[in-house]
Amino acid sequence: MKLLVRNLERKTTEHEIRVLFSTYGTVTECNLVLDQETGLSKGFAFIEMPDEKEAKAAVENLNLSTVAKSKIRVKFAQN
Template identity: 45%
Template sequence: MSRKLFVGNLTYNVNESELEALFAPFGTVQSAQIVVDRDTNRSKGFAFVEMASEGESRAAIEGLDGQAHDGRNLTVNEARPRVSRSPGGGDRGGYGRRD
């Protein structure tokens, strides 16, 4: 199991210090990063939290997944590796391609 967690269904007004405080009862929070839209600088409603150990990560998932926070039920699970995307938005069904 990874120490990095995905946190979804966050309200747009949650900040990183609140996120750290939410996870602190389950262990040492090494980092808490809310993902923001690069154009508007507004939260996208999800974040990544890295705990100090796998055991702390497991405890945070068990303690927070599905729990209400600020009127929403949180989704907390192990973060998956980032999938690389091709430039231009991926496969466009052949449009704009020259074979």
């Protein structure tokens, strides 16, 4: 299941996001979207979690939680 994480602190790394979501299950892919010109985070990422129960747990527990002083939003990505 593909998840969209928005409103990330610009300094948050892909590794930090992967570790955060790994608490709820297996993360097969983590893609932090970067600005091509600056190389800095655009503040959102896509996470791939193959197990539906684990993905739902991650959404329920992490949506509107505070990570690095930012209240993140987590939802299922549109295909």
